Amino acid sequence: MFSPRVVSLVPRTGPRRFMSTASKLTTVEVNDKTGIATLTMCRPPVNGQNLELLLDIKSSIKEIENDSSRGLIITSASPKVFCAGLDILEMHKPDQQRLRAVWTELQNVWCALYGISMPTAAAINGHAPAGGCLLATACEYRVMVPDCRIGLNETQLGIIAPKWLVSGFLNILPKRVAERALTQSRLFTTDEALQEGLIDEIANSKEEAVEKCAAFIGTFSKVNPVARALTKLQFRAENLRQFHKEREQDVENFLSLVNRPEVQKGIGAYLEGLKKKKANKQ
Numbered sequence: 001m002f003s004p005r006v007v008s009l010v011p012r013t014g015p016r017r018f019m020s021t022a023s024k025l026t027t028v029e030v031n032d033k034t035g036i037a038t039l040t041m042c043r044p045p046v047n048g049q050n051l052e053l054l055l056d057i058k059s060s061i062k063e064i065e066n067d068s069s070r071g072l073i074i075t076s077a078s079p080k081v082f083c084a085g086l087d088i089l090e091m092h093k094p095d096q097q098r099l100r101a102v103w104t105e106l107q108n109v110w111c112a113l114y115g116i117s118m119p120t121a122a123a124i125n126g127h128a129p130a131g132g133c134l135l136a137t138a139c140e141y142r143v144m145v146p147d148c149r150i151g152l153n154e155t156q157l158g159i160i161a162p163k164w165l166v167s168g169f170l171n172i173l174p175k176r177v178a179e180r181a182l183t184q185s186r187l188f189t190t191d192e193a194l195q196e197g198l199i200d201e202i203a204n205s206k207e208e209a210v211e212k213c214a215a216f217i218g219t220f221s222k223v224n225p226v227a228r229a230l231t232k233l234q235f236r237a238e239n240l241r242q243f244h245k246e247r248e249q250d251v252e253n254f255l256s257l258v259n260r261p262e263v264q265k266g267i268g269a270y271l272e273g274l275k276k277k278k279a280n281k282q
């Protein structure tokens with residue numbers, strides 16, 4: 001179903017770039033000076049996580065891991081949105097096999113990013129609801145541009161974010177703040193996110209966000225990388241163990257939840273809301 005991955009390496013002069021896949025839904029650029037890889041999501045208009053984007057992100061993370069980069073920065077090519085989360089069209093009147101694959105690949109992406117041993121940071125250059133927040137909170141550091149929103153707004157859609165999906169959020173926020181935010185479907189503004197500790201810094205542009213992420217990764221230059229990696233994984237091992245124990249059941253839960261008539265109705269209404277928003281803009 002998917003084209004084979006084409007990886008073309010440009011010689012190591014200046015930043016080198018390799019396009020990760022034939023479908024070009026992500027690009028990976030490794031800075032030769034710093035050794036840091038920047039993974040950019042490029043699925044206009046909002047990096048909606050459909051099956052193909054998720055497969056691409058996973059493959060790019062694996063490429064970066066195999067390339068032994070010094071760190072990974074994730075960002076977006078879209079000017080206003082880091083990632084709008086799962087492509088809602090994948091969940092509305094879904095093809096069952098594809099829906100199963102979408103959820104499995106979201107799990108795989110989270111697992112690959114959350115569990116990677118190298119330093120990770122998110123340059124959040126736009127809104128990051130739901131699955132966008134999932135990617136950002138799987139990283140170790142977050143820098144966000146002003147006037148955007150980030151959070152887990154699943155309950156607004158009538159769906160429940162499972163434990164593994166919340167675990168990055170819980171690594172960062174106090175439990176009480178996390179519980180309230182999830183039950184209220186709260187999307188934090190950039191300023192609120194900084195105040196609560198959901199993000200680490202604010203940057204005035206994507207470029208500045210990437211620079212700040214690189215500076216964070218640079219702070220590990222004098223730390224033994226093996227000791228660093230093992231320490232990171234020690235902090236994350238329990239969440240990962242729990243995830244692996246529950247991942248198959250989690251797929252079944254997701255399918256059964258999304259297929260419920262009332263959830264389908266809610267997703268349909270949400271899509272209508274997005275369409276109306278577009279009509280009002282015109």
Ligand SMILES: CCCCCCCCCCCCC/C=C/C(=O)SCCNC(=O)CCNC(=O)[C@H](O)C(C)(C)COP(=O)(O)OP(=O)(O)OC[C@H]1O[C@@H](n2cnc3c(N)ncnc32)[C@H](O)[C@@H]1OP(=O)(O)O
Nearest residue numbers: 048084085086087088127130131159160161253254274278
């Ligand atoms: C104990 C039991 C356990 C059970 C466990 C069960 C498991 C079930 C768990 C389920 C958990 C799911 C986890 C993940 C969920 C998700 O990720 S759901 C997706 C949530 N995302 C959103 O709510 C974001 C919606 N979008 C927006 O809010 C805005 O679009 C934006 C991102 C803030 C950008 O705004 P703006 O720049 O103004 O652009 P728009 O005009 O709104 O949008 C541009 C076009 O993009 C389309 N679009 C936007 N978001 C999506 C999307 N997520 N999917 C698909 N398409 C999207 C939008 O409709 C516009 O399209 P056009 O009208 O065609 O231009």
